[in-house]
Amino acid sequence: xSIEFEIQTILPATPEQVYLAWLDSEAHSAMTGSKAEASxxxxxxxxxxDGYITGETLELSAGQRIVQSWRTTEFEESxxxxxxxxxxxxxxxGTKLTLRHTALPEHGDQYRQGWVDSYxxxxxxxxxSR
Numbered sequence: 001x002s003i004e005f006e007i008q009t010i011l012p013a014t015p016e017q018v019y020l021a022w023l024d025s026e027a028h029s030a031m032t033g034s035k036a037e038a039s040x041x042x043x044x045x046x047x048x049x050d051g052y053i054t055g056e057t058l059e060l061s062a063g064q065r066i067v068q069s070w071r072t073t074e075f076e077e078s079x080x081x082x083x084x085x086x087x088x089x090x091x092x093x094g095t096k097l098t099l100r101h102t103a104l105p106e107h108g109d110q111y112r113q114g115w116v117d118s119y120x121x122x123x124x125x126x127x128x129s130r
Contacts, residue, residue: 001106002082002102002103002104002105002106002108003104003105003106003108003109004100004101004102004103004104005100005101005109005112006098006099006100006101007098007099007101007112007115007116007120008096008097008098008099009096009097009116009120009123009124010091010093010094010095010096010097011094011095011097011120011123011124011127012093012094012124012127012128013094013095013127013130014063014090014094014095015063015064015088015089015090015095016062016063016088017095017127018088018095018097018123018127019062019063019064019066019088020040020063021123021126022038022066022086023038023039023040023057023060023066024038024040025037025038028048030126031122031123031126031127032048032049032118032119032122032123033122034048034049034050034118035047035048035049035050035051036048036049039057040057040060041057041060042057042058042059042060043056043057044056044057045057046068049118051073052072052073053070053071053072054070054071054072055068055069055070055071055081055084056068056069056081063088064087064088064089065085065086065087065088066084066085066086067083067084067085067086068083068084068086069081069082069083069084070082070083070084070101072111074107075105076105079105080103081103082101082102082103082104082105082108083101083102083103084099084100084101084102085099085100085102086098086099086100087100094127097120099115101115
């Protein structure tokens with residue numbers, strides 16, 4: 001049985017700035033505080049958090065949406081990749097980022113708080129300091 005969740009945050013940057021940072025190795029590393037290798041191409045592979053996260057970019061809609069396959073080193077080899085959809089919408093004060101994480105294995109609910117601690121909070125600090 002797979003699990004899924006949706007979480008949101010507001011970031012002090014434009015949707016295009018957040019979108020571009022997510023898909024750029026140097027910016028992604030800087031905004032999370034850990035080494036990442038990103039790709040801004042459909043079919044491009046990526047890693048984050050020093051290889052803890054890996055996946056492939058499946059769909060891109062410039063400044064609006066990113067869809068990726070996603071897994072961590074905690075996934076069993078027999079478990080399929082999960083599915084990550086990130087949407088960026090302009091709001092007063094910046095961008096509303098909506099993250100839908102689906103097709104996670106049963107142990108995957110831990111990633112709900114992981115997104116907040118390892119992405120949303122450091123991203124907010126990163127964009128506030130720019």
